[in-house]
Amino acid sequence: MQRTQTPLLARLARLNPTTVFLATLVLVLVALFAPGAVGGLVLLALAALLVWLMSVTWPVQRPATRMVRLLLLTLLIAVALAKLL
Template sequence: MQRTQSVLLVRLARANPTSVFLGVLVLVLVALFAPGIIGGALLLALAVGLGALLVTTWPVQTPATRTIRLVVLALLFTAALTKIL
C-alpha cells in the first residue's frame, strides 16, 4: 500500500463486486419499501456514500463515466427527497 492510499479505499478495492452489488440492492429495496422518513433516510445515506465515492474517484474517471454517475446520484437524491416529503 502506498503512503497516499486510504485504508478504506484499499478495502473497497478488494471487496467482491457481486457481494457489494447484492448488498446495495438489498439496501435500496429495503429503503424503497420502508415507510416515509425511514426509507428516505436510508436512500439519503446511500446517496451521501455514493457522493463521497464519486468525489474520491473523480480524477481517474472518464467524462462519460462522470456524467453517468452524476445522473445516478441526482436520481438517488431525488428519490430520497420524494420519499421523505
C-alpha cells in the first residue's frame, strides 16, 4: 500500500469491478423507481459518494475520462434534483 493511500481505498481496489457495477446499477434502478423524495435522496447520496471517489482519483485520470465522469455526474445530480422537485 502506498503511503498516501488510505485503507478504505485499498479495500475498494480489491473489489470485483463487475460486482460493484451491478450493485450500483441496482441502487440506481431502485432509486429511480422509488417514490419522489426517497429516490432523489438515494441518488444524491450516490452522487456524493461519486464526488468523493472522483476527487481521490482525479490526478490519475486522463482528461477525456474526467470529462465523461463529470457529464455523468451532472446527469445523475440533475435526475436526483428532478425527483426531489
